[in-house]
Amino acid sequence: MGLHLEPTYWAVVIGVAVWLRIAPARGTTAFGAANAIALDLLCGPAVAVAGLTLATGLWAILALANGSRSWILNGFAYLLPVAAFLAYKTAGDWEAFRTAIPTAGPVPDAFWLLAALSFSYAFLRCLDAVRTVLAKGSPLLDPLGLAGYLFPFHMLLAGPIAGYDEYLKLNADGPEALRSDRIISAASDIATGLVYKHVCAEYLRVFLFGLDSPLASQGLIDTAGLFVYLFFDFAGYSRIALGVGTLMGVPTPVNFRAPFAARNVTDFFARWHMSLGGFVTRNIYVPLQLRLVRRFGVRRSVWVAFVSLLACWLFVGLWHRLSWRFAAYGAAFALIVWTEKLVLDRRWLRPARPGSGLAYVRRGLGMAYVFAVVTVMLHLVMGEILKP
Amino acid sequence: MKPPDVSWSRTAAVIVWLAVKVVLFVLLGRIDTAQFVYAGF
Numbered sequence: 001m002g003l004h005l006e007p008t009y010w011a012v013v014i015g016v017a018v019w020l021r022i023a024p025a026r027g028t029t030a031f032g033a034a035n036a037i038a039l040d041l042l043c044g045p046a047v048a049v050a051g052l053t054l055a056t057g058l059w060a061i062l063a064l065a066n067g068s069r070s071w072i073l074n075g076f077a078y079l080l081p082v083a084a085f086l087a088y089k090t091a092g093d094w095e096a097f098r099t100a101i102p103t104a105g106p107v108p109d110a111f112w113l114l115a116a117l118s119f120s121y122a123f124l125r126c127l128d129a130v131r132t133v134l135a136k137g138s139p140l141l142d143p144l145g146l147a148g149y150l151f152p153f154h155m156l157l158a159g160p161i162a163g164y165d166e167y168l169k170l171n172a173d174g175p176e177a178l179r180s181d182r183i184i185s186a187a188s189d190i191a192t193g194l195v196y197k198h199v200c201a202e203y204l205r206v207f208l209f210g211l212d213s214p215l216a217s218q219g220l221i222d223t224a225g226l227f228v229y230l231f232f233d234f235a236g237y238s239r240i241a242l243g244v245g246t247l248m249g250v251p252t253p254v255n256f257r258a259p260f261a262a263r264n265v266t267d268f269f270a271r272w273h274m275s276l277g278g279f280v281t282r283n284i285y286v287p288l289q290l291r292l293v294r295r296f297g298v299r300r301s302v303w304v305a306f307v308s309l310l311a312c313w314l315f316v317g318l319w320h321r322l323s324w325r326f327a328a329y330g331a332a333f334a335l336i337v338w339t340e341k342l343v344l345d346r347r348w349l350r351p352a353r354p355g356s357g358l359a360y361v362r363r364g365l366g367m368a369y370v371f372a373v374v375t376v377m378l379h380l381v382m383g384e385i386l387k388p
Numbered sequence: 389m390k391p392p393d394v395s396w397s398r399t400a401a402v403i404v405w406l407a408v409k410v411v412l413f414v415l416l417g418r419i420d421t422a423q424f425v426y427a428g429f
């Protein structure tokens with residue numbers, strides 16, 4: 001979808017950036033109102049109404065559960081987004097995407113459109129908001145501000161996933177002043193993103209698969225090409241979102257940091273889709289690991305870490321698609337990351353002296369190892385990723 | 389990580405690099421250009 005090539009999109013971005021600096025309301029409310037108008041202008045009024053309605057529903061549940069000791073209300077606040085996500089995934093997100101686009105007029109269809117466009121990411125933001133408000137005691141935003149957090153127009157299609165606490169900084173600090181260095185930094189991010197997405201990814205697609213052919217993989221070489229294509233497409237989108245967020249003063253996380261330079265798979269996932277990694281770390285890995293270590297003791301921490309990693313990776317796999325293959329994909333990555341953790345923690349592989357020839361060789365071998373492992377793993381699920 | 393010090397030379401380099409990216413996008417970032425380049429091979 002060429003949203004970034006529409007002049008309306010950039011007019012909206014500039015309008016929101018100016019509005020947030022002069023708005024009399026607090027940051028999140030001002031952004032929520034501007035975001036609703038942006039969704040109206042870019043996707044139609046029905047989508048804006050659908051977003052506000054879903055956010056108001058979540059707000060009502062959180063308002064009831066917040067401060068209440070009732071485990072039923074608290075459990076309901078967690079379970080409702082999960083149930084909605086499972087229903088959405090079971091219904092087949094791609095099917096919904098295809099059928100919803102041409103009929104985005106009436107409000108019931110708009111819910112499908114919004115879900116198809118954004119629900120995988122909105123679901124993670126829902127969980128982050130629920131946990132941060134109910135477990136950490138962070139303040140609950142008003143419905144307008146919450147809608148801006150759940151369905152931000154510049155992160156609508158493919159994230160990144162800003163933390164709820166990060167978004168709250170908009171109230172504490174307000175949008176940062178638009179100094180010349182910030183404008184240049186934002187413009188640089190946007191230009192890089194546009195080149196990644198509309199030049200690098202697009203040319204790679206055309207040269208690998210032809211002009212009008214759909215993406216397909218006949219073997220590992222094709223998958224390796226798709227892996228690089230995926231990087232430019234996804235990192236380009238994320239980089240544009242980062243630049244737009246900087247311009248508007250809305251907290252927007254960095255999502256990619258030179259992933260192909262990673263030395264091992266663990267390092268790779270600290271550089272690839274970083275906002276998903278951050279979500280999983282703060283909402284699943286850390287709380288589960290702490291609970292399990294308290295229960296079983298530090299001496300069993302190696303096995304406890306495996307259980308925590310398995311939980312995280314199964315979540316990541318099934319979040320992509322509810323299937324046995326993606327569950328196996330998640331479990332295999334958990335095993336790889338856990339094995340690397342063992343090797344690194346126990347120093348079975350002694351670090352090479354920085355600057356030595358061995359360090360460079362290891363670095364090169366590490367990068368090749370990461371590329372090979374991720375390509376093979378991607379190849380195992382490629383059939384499902386490309387399934388129409 | 390400490391941000392790099394601001395200097396005129398660094399600012400000029402960033403702006404030139406930004407201009408290169410904008411030119412690349414404007415010249416090549418269109419599907420019909422991609423088709424044209426592809427047809428040339």
